[in-house]
Amino acid sequence: MADKQIRVRFAPSPTGGLHLGGVRTALFNYLFARKHGGKFVLRIEDTDQGRYVQGAEEYILNCLSWCGISPDEGPHKPSEFGPYRQSERKARYLSYAKKLVQMGYAYYAFDTPEELDLMREKFKSLTNPSPQYNVITRAQMKNSLTLTEDEVTKNIDNRVPYVIRIKIPAAQNIVLNDMIRGEVIFNSDEVDDKVLLKADGMPTYHLAVVVDDYEMEISHAFRGEEWLPSAPVHILLWEYLGWKTHMPQWAHFPLILKPDGKGKLSKRDGDRLGFPVYAMDWTDPKSGEITKGFKEMGFLPEAFINLLALLGWNDGSSQEIFEIAELAEKFSIERIHKGGAKFDFEKAKWFNGEWIKRSSTIDLLPLVKKVLETNEINSSDEKIVALIPLVKDRCQLLNDFYTQLAYFFQDPHEIDINAIKAKWDDSKTTFLKEWIEELKTMLEWTPLKLEDSFKQAIASKQLKAGELQLPLRIMLVGGKFGPPVFDIASLIGKDSTIRRIEHSLTLLN
């Protein structure tokens, strides 16, 4: 294994939006490949024609590309290991399935869905609510183990629909060596005769994953923990196909769980709790329904990757902010947790805030510009460049730049006038009216001059700066937030400053 090329794969099925757990699996694969100088391949598991969704494959590629973890090989970048869509590899699965039947490791089964239901109903008991198709039950079903050879060939000739099932041996220990969990032992009596080849001629995941991992020379196979129970089927298949010595090293990643209750995180939880679950916006081609993604929610890909990497993995130090190259350097499968992690959106936002703070103005410029544009604010680059340093410490999501910047471009839509009213009186109105007159004659419109002017005027009226500076801010920006007030006044200009004060004054009457 040491001298073998490291090859890993991410194998999503194109059924919809790309879940953050999927991105993390892709990321861990990518990091492992980078760390060991291997190849990261994308394989599309589109064997379920009923669940296939138009556009999902391209969308997945876009997500990975946005995250900066584009695969080295895949349908978009073929090499000698292709094709990379399982639907395009159909013929191979059939021939391997037949080979397994010939060798006695699999068999034809002609049971209809109704007959399967019937069987499950018949064998159902309190102690066994979901009977399997296994050593016991297969003897009573319609398959090439119970039928005569003639009957079987007749069925096939008559195009009676059939599936091919693996024939799980009785009373055998199947050992999985998992890089994260160590040795996991399964008893073959507990695993059922999984369908390998479906009636439509397509393989199930079980067959496809081992055929493809073998043919694509995958050295390490990583996937979510939900696959652990079917691992014995895959191990048996590697053995039966005579490829045991080529079997990849397995690792089953812990699941990403719902923040509140129980269970793995789903798209629904995001909708319910108000945070994204998909990497990017996903539009369902049938319903047209849009599901929000991290990208559109205002996440930086660097932050997204960073927070995902730390969900179930750490380098053993207390460092939390990593860029992708550093992750690739420090990553190791052995340091991945065994237990699932609840997703915490607050912490996710913190990561993003850290990355915004770390990003340069120039890197932020196009992103901020876009946020402003989607809110119908068009501005020169120069102005945005001047503004970004003023507010970026106040933004956790890119979209926060809109709230933090809008009042530089337009008068505030809403003014928290009640916050002013509470401690207002005529003397303050008078003061501002007089100060406006002074502003009108002001030649140098700089923060410093403005502050001087304001403070001197205040002093001469025997008022306190604190009592008027906050109201002034609210008049200019609409609320209690934003950079130093005289910076704002200076940047929005004389006319806007005076207009906004006057407007608030009329509201106060």
Next chain:
RNA sequence: GGCCCGUUGGUCAAUCGGUUAAGACGCCUCCCUUUCACGGAGGAAUGAGGGGUUCGACUCCCCUACGGGCUACCA
């Protein structure tokens, strides 16, 4: 129900037999700041329970409890 995986503060988590059980998010207090953030200093908060093994267990073993996954001609 069965099988499998897991279990350190509310959350993410360090520890790989000997520590006052790190750090981070969130929360609270204070400082900085006549706003909000950022930053700084503090604070509350953790080994599921019970048995072993050991001079010594968060760490190793067993049982229980709890959580999760799987149990499709879906992946």
